Amino acid sequence: MKVKDIDHITIFVRDLEKTMRFYHEVFDLPILTFDESKLEFQLGKQKLIFLTIISSDNNNPKNPSAGSSKFCIIAKDSLSDITSHLANYGVEIIDGPKKVSGANGEMNSIYVNDPEQNVIEICEYKD
Incomplete structure (x- = not known):
């Protein structure tokens, strides 16, 4: 099997409304779907999906929990502009800026929490 890319990431939360406001307002992500049990954003070529921890889909993890995810997004803006x-x-920066190794080489990253305490790494690759 040859894997090509990631299509979407699903994160479990308690409060879709707070999550929607945070990701739409702070990160300016376009909303694709928003109802009482599901929230979807476009994130580059991928989708970022949020489900409530009481979602009834059969293909969910056995014990979904809010605040247990960590993911990294690549920023177009400089980290200094993003910090401002x-x-x-x-939004408090909980770590960084610091140099780390990413999928495409060395990058500078800062880390923040969303309202559910998931960790979001925001990175800037060196040119």
Whole structure:
């Protein structure tokens, strides 16, 4: 089997409304679907999906829990601009900036929590 790419990531949360406001307002992600049990955003070529921890899909993890995810997004803006942007929204940087190794080489990253305490790494690759 040859894997080509990631299509989507699903994260479990308690509060879809708070999650929607955070990702749509702070990260300016376009909303694709939003109802009482599912929230979908476009994130580059992929989808970022949020489900409530009480979602009834048969193919969910056995014990879904909110706040147990960590993922990394590649930023188009500089980390200094992003740091200012996050401060305007009252989003605390919990770590960084620091150099780390990413899928495509060395990058600088900062880390924040979403309202459910999932960790979001925001990176900037060196040119």
